[in-house]
Structures are given as structure tokens and as C-alpha cells.
Amino acid sequence: MPVIYPGQTIGIIGNDQRAYMLALKAKEMGYRVAAIVTPQIQNTAFTSLIDCQIDGELNDYQKLSQLGEVSQVLTYTNELLDEALLEQLAQQYYLPQGSNVLSVTQDRYLEKVFLNDLNINIPPFATIVDVDDIYQAIESIGYPCILKPIQKGYGKQYQRFIQQPSDLEKDAASLKLGTYILESWIPDAQELSVMVVKCKTGQIVTLPVIENEFDDHRLKMSLVPARINQDVATEINRLAHLIGDKLDYIGVFGVEFFLTPDMNIYVKRIIPTPHATGDVLSHTLNFSQYEYHLKVICQLAVGPARLNSAGMMLGVQERQRSLIQTQMKIKPDWYFNLHTVTADQQIGLVTATGQTIQPLIANFEAADLY
Structure with a gap:
């Protein structure tokens, strides 16, 4: 495929x-954007960016x-799309990303088999x-x-945390979705991730490695460089x-890890698209994960990553x-990105950068945001 230059259309x-x-x-780089607009995102910040809108x-x-x-090129950000259709x-x-990767990443068992075949450490598991x-x-x-x-x-409501034998009595009857995976819980683990850029040439x-904190399955905080x-x-x-x-993939993808107190590393999962944990890099790296991804799928030159500052991002x-609106009036050096992606949920990011991590944490704590 030829190089796709600004002025052409990315779907x-x-x-x-x-x-x-x-x-x-993509718009910032000069590309046109086309997208399928579902009913959930009609009249949102996303649709305001689209040059060619296809309802459906x-x-x-x-x-x-x-x-x-x-x-001229297609890319997906939803890791749960129908693999056969793609x-x-x-x-x-x-479609540079291809579809084969989804057969691995959508199935927890196949993902673990893929990692096992590479002799990569993963949490102990069994098929149920x-x-x-x-x-x-x-x-x-x-x-x-x-x-x-x-x-x-499937949502978090279909997952069960089994802490003791008595939990089995209430959870054993809940096998309503066919086959399951039972996975060992890694206690006191530090959660880490890394975004990976893979080019068509194999480059x-x-x-940089990112440190993350989750709250009830939702990303709460990311910071870079990770404290490792x-x-x-x-x-x-x-x-x-x-x-x-x-x-079998071209573009930016993510890998999440557990790091135990005794320095054992387990791979948690693979994300076959740019990922929310990588958003902390948008104001700390020479190129954001999104610009790297666009460069790769458009076959533009890709160079090494350079971390310009430490950063901390909150969802x-x-x-x-109201807390964020207050901070917008008094924090001139924070980055705010508030937008409505779906009609019923406000989603946004706030990022602070500096020479070291600890002052950033202290500033967020003082603002009652963390």
C-alpha cells in the first residue's frame, strides 16, 4: 500500500x-476522518470531528x-468487534491491524495459551x-x-472473587455463560503497562513503562515513569x-503487567488497540500513542520514544x-481534556507534568482529586 498523507481519509x-x-x-495532523456513528454518540464531541459520517x-x-x-485506511479502537466481519x-x-489478533485477545484461554507458548509468566489458571x-x-x-x-x-458483574470456601456455595451456581477461567489472584501487585508500536516492516x-491504579475495574490514575x-x-x-x-498485528497495542513485592512479573493481558493507560503519554512523550498509531497505519516514518517529563493523569x-472546574481556574500548568464521548456519560482527563512524580501526587491530593 502507498503512504497515506494528510488530506486523505482515515476511517x-x-x-x-x-x-x-x-x-x-488525526485532524491535528491534517487528515480527514470518517466514522460509523452509533445512536449512543450522536451529537457528541466525537461526531463534531467527523468529515464523513455513516450512521449505523x-x-x-x-x-x-x-x-x-x-x-484510504481503516483502523479500530474497539477490541470487542466481530473478528469475522473485520x-x-x-x-x-x-486494515493494517488485521483481525487475527482478536481471536487471541478476545478469548482469555487463547490469550493465555499464546503467552504460555512464549514462556511468559502468567497467573496460574484453570479452565472451568x-x-x-x-x-x-x-x-x-x-x-x-x-x-x-x-x-x-462481559461486565464485571459476571466475575466472581473467591476468597474462601464459603464463597464457592454462592458462586458455583453462577456458570451461566458457558466456559470460564479460574485465575489466581496476585496480592499486593503493582499494576504496570507498556504501549508497543509495531510497524509493517517489523520495527x-x-x-515508557506506565504505572496504573484501578478502582472497581475503572482506570483511576496513570503515572510515568513507573516507580520501578x-x-x-x-x-x-x-x-x-x-x-x-x-x-499478528500492525499499529499500537498495549500489554498490562502485575509486579509482585518480590519482583515477579506476570503478564495480565494484551490490548489490541491504543489504550486508556497510554493517555498519560500525550503530554510527556515526544509523540502520543495516537500519533504513533497514525504514523504506523499511514506508513510514515517512526522513530524512538523520548520522555520529556514525568506525568500523572487522572480519569x-x-x-x-465541580472540582475540576475549580482547578481549571487556578492550575495554569495542568492539562484538561473534558468531552462527552457518549450521550449519557461525561468522560475526561486531567494531567500534570513535572520533573518528578511525588510533587504531582501531592498536588492532586491537595486538590481532593486523588
Whole structure:
């Protein structure tokens, strides 16, 4: 495929914050943006960026084909799209990310097999089909552990945290979604991630390691550089390169990790698109993850990553709106990005940068934001 230059059209398949951020960067770089607009994102900040709007659903092949017809390159930000539809789409239109990666990342078992085949450390797990499997797996995995549907995409309400034998009595009857994975809980783990850039030529660039904090499955905070030693950073970069070499994918993807207090590293999961944890890099790195992704899929030159400053990012919820508005009036050096991606939920980011992490944490704490 030829190089895709500014002025040409990028078709974005997604209706989430990542789609909005990618469209924002594409417009900033001079590209036109086309997208399928679902009912949930009508009249939002995302639709205001779109040059060519196709109304419909993301898993409607007719709409996907219309998007392909008006775009020079297609990209997706939704990791739960129908793999078969994207495979069909890739046969007719330029979709650098491909669809094969989704068969690995959408299925927890296949993802673990992929990582196991690379001799990568993952939390102990077992496949669960019936109640007896849970009791047998507990004998080897032990407590605590987590029961999850094998297919990703189901909400947190379908996951069960099993802390003691009495929990089995109420959870064993909840196997309503077919096959599950029972996974060992990694206690007191530091959560880390790294965004990986993979080019069509095979070139791989790893971005700086990010430290994350989650609250009830929602990203609460990301900071960079992660508070880890150089040996851990080196090993995470090695694992990221190893995964990137074997993953059938072009573009930016993420890998999440657990780091235990005794310095054991476990891979948590692979994210086959740019990811929210990488947003802290937007104001700290020479190029954001979105610009890297656009450069790769448009076949522009990609260089090494350079961290210009430390950074801390918080996800903003609707209940924090008044607090954030106050900070907007008194924090001239903070970066605020508030936007409505879906009609019923306000999503935003606030990022602070500096020479070191600790003063940034202290400033957020003083503002009652963290």
C-alpha cells in the first residue's frame, strides 16, 4: 500500500474515548476522518470531528463497507468487534491491524495459551466448564482467585472473587455463560503497562513503562515513569518485544503487567488497540500513542520514544465536575481534556507534568482529586 498523507481519509471503527482521541490527533495532523456513528454518540464531541459520517452500528458489514469505500485506511479502537466481519473487511480494504489478533485477545484461554507458548509468566489458571472443575482447580490454584467468563466483553458483574470456601456455595451456581477461567489472584501487585508500536516492516518501539491504579475495574490514575527499578523496566521491554514479534498485528497495542513485592512479573493481558493507560503519554512523550498509531497505519516514518517529563493523569468522572472546574481556574500548568464521548456519560482527563512524580501526587491530593 502507498503512504497515506494528510488530506486523505482515515476511517475509524469505534465509539469510545480512544476513537475520539484518535480522531482528534488525526485532524491535528491534517487528515480527514470518517466514522460509523452509533445512536449512543450522536451529537457528541466525537461526531463534531467527523468529515464523513455513516450512521449505523459497528458490527453491520454494509456500514463497514461504506466506511471502507470513503477511506484510504481503516483502523479500530474497539477490541470487542466481530473478528469475522473485520476479516472480511480486510480482504477488500486496507486494515493494517488485521483481525487475527482478536481471536487471541478476545478469548482469555487463547490469550493465555499464546503467552504460555512464549514462556511468559502468567497467573496460574484453570479452565472451568462445570462446578466440579472449580473445586478441583482450587486445590492447585488456592485462595483467593477470580472466576471470569472465557470470552472478554462481559461486565464485571459476571466475575466472581473467591476468597474462601464459603464463597464457592454462592458462586458455583453462577456458570451461566458457558466456559470460564479460574485465575489466581496476585496480592499486593503493582499494576504496570507498556504501549508497543509495531510497524509493517517489523520495527518495534516500546514506549515508557506506565504505572496504573484501578478502582472497581475503572482506570483511576496513570503515572510515568513507573516507580520501578531498571531491571524490571528492562524485562518488561524484553517481554513487550517478544509479544510484538509474535503478534499478528500492525499499529499500537498495549500489554498490562502485575509486579509482585518480590519482583515477579506476570503478564495480565494484551490490548489490541491504543489504550486508556497510554493517555498519560500525550503530554510527556515526544509523540502520543495516537500519533504513533497514525504514523504506523499511514506508513510514515517512526522513530524512538523520548520522555520529556514525568506525568500523572487522572480519569475524570461526572461527580468530579465541580472540582475540576475549580482547578481549571487556578492550575495554569495542568492539562484538561473534558468531552462527552457518549450521550449519557461525561468522560475526561486531567494531567500534570513535572520533573518528578511525588510533587504531582501531592498536588492532586491537595486538590481532593486523588
